[in-house]
Structure formats: structure tokens, C-alpha cells
Amino acid sequence: MRRSVKETLLRVIILLIGLAIAHLGVTLFLLANLGADPFNVFIQGIFRSIDHVLDSSLLTHGRTHMVICFLIILILFVIDKTYIKIGTILCMVCGGPIIDVFSLILHPIFDALPYMWFKLIINACGCVILAFGMTIVIKSDAGTGPNDLVAVVISDKTKKKFSIIRMIVDFSFVLVGFLLGGSFGAGTIICAFLVGPVAGIFLPINEKFIQQFISKRIKNDNK
Numbered sequence: 074m075r076r077s078v079k080e081t082l083l084r085v086i087i088l089l090i091g092l093a094i095a096h097l098g099v100t101l102f103l104l105a106n107l108g109a110d111p112f113n114v115f116i117q118g119i120f121r122s123i124d125h126v127l128d129s130s131l132l133t134h135g136r137t138h139m140v141i142c143f144l145i146i147l148i149l150f151v152i153d154k155t156y157i158k159i160g161t162i163l164c165m166v167c168g169g170p171i172i173d174v175f176s177l178i179l180h181p182i183f184d185a186l187p188y189m190w191f192k193l194i195i196n197a198c199g200c201v202i203l204a205f206g207m208t209i210v211i212k213s214d215a216g217t218g219p220n221d222l223v224a225v226v227i228s229d230k231t232k233k234k235f236s237i238i239r240m241i242v243d244f245s246f247v248l249v250g251f252l253l254g255g256s257f258g259a260g261t262i263i264c265a266f267l268v269g270p271v272a273g274i275f276l277p278i279n280e281k282f283i284q285q286f287i288s289k290r291i292k293n294d295n296k
Contacts, residue, residue, distance in 0.1 A: 160216020
């Protein structure tokens, strides 16, 4: 059924809120400095492999990230274009700047936190916040981040639980990235184990809340 302009706009706004929450989690995760998240270990491995061969000064981790995200979107578009929505492009374009803003705000605080145990707690909190925001993005049904979309598509096509597929995808990213020269730490392992199961808990909760929120707003307009 074709959505109204208002419903589409509401879903995009919800997606952007989820995107901000998810990237707050990513920022906490990165500032804990205990290893990159699984997808960025993968990107780091590709970046280092290409840089070793080409030795190009134009190549950066950020540019490699955008190219890989674009290729993922292109491949998934060929597989099933219904998964590629405006929110997918927004996630690809807005993710980096959001992290930059949060990093600018939070970095001075993290400089004063040298204790490893505290960093582990922050890392775990970042993973939970990431999972919460990510499930809002997914259940907004306005698009999904390119790396999350891999797990969403595989889960839908195989009819397997998203939490299990997400863990498999995360570990695959870590393994391939490591073999290509990427590095990881304790935080990477925490993320690979934690994000999928926590997302599995939040998915039905956020789906119900979002549907009720949108239905209520539309009904109020129809009165």
C-alpha cells in the first residue's frame, strides 16, 4: 500500500533519530579505544590491502568506507531493490558527520578516563546503544545502514533470526578484515558477541512502538 507523505516523513525522522542514537553508541565504542567495530575492521583490512598495493595518497579509511558501502548498496539493489530506500542513502551520507560531532563533544571527557575496566564498561554501553539505535533505524522501514542491511537481507531470505545472522555477519567481517591486515581488540569481540543478541531483544519492542506512534499520528490527522 502506498504511504502518505506524512507517514513517509515520520518514518524518515524516526530513522534519523535512530541513526543519531546508533552513532552515539559507535562513538562511545570508538572512544573507548579497545578496537574497531567488526565492519570497520573489515574496512581497515581492505584499506590496508589496497594501500599496500597501490600506495595511493588519495586513499583514506573514510573514502574506502564510502566506496564499500556504495558497493554493498549496489549489490543488494541487484539482489532485491525493495531493500534500498532513501534512508539507506541517508545512513551512508550522515553516519560519518554524526560521529565527528559526537567525537568532538565527548573526546575531552574520554581523555580523562584511563582505567581499562571503565573503558570496557563504556565499550559495552556503546554496543547496547548502537543496537538500540540500529533497531530503530531498521524498524522505521525507511531504509537501513549498508552494513546492517547485509544482515537484514540474509535474515529475511533465510528466515533465520536477525540476532543470529548479525553475529555471523559480524564475525565474518572480523575474520576477513583480520586476514586482509585489519587489527582488532577486546572491544571488537565484545561488539561481535553483544550487538546481535541485544538487537534481537530491541527489534520487537521498537517495531511495536514505532507502529503505534505512526498509527496514532495518522489517525489524528484523519479525524
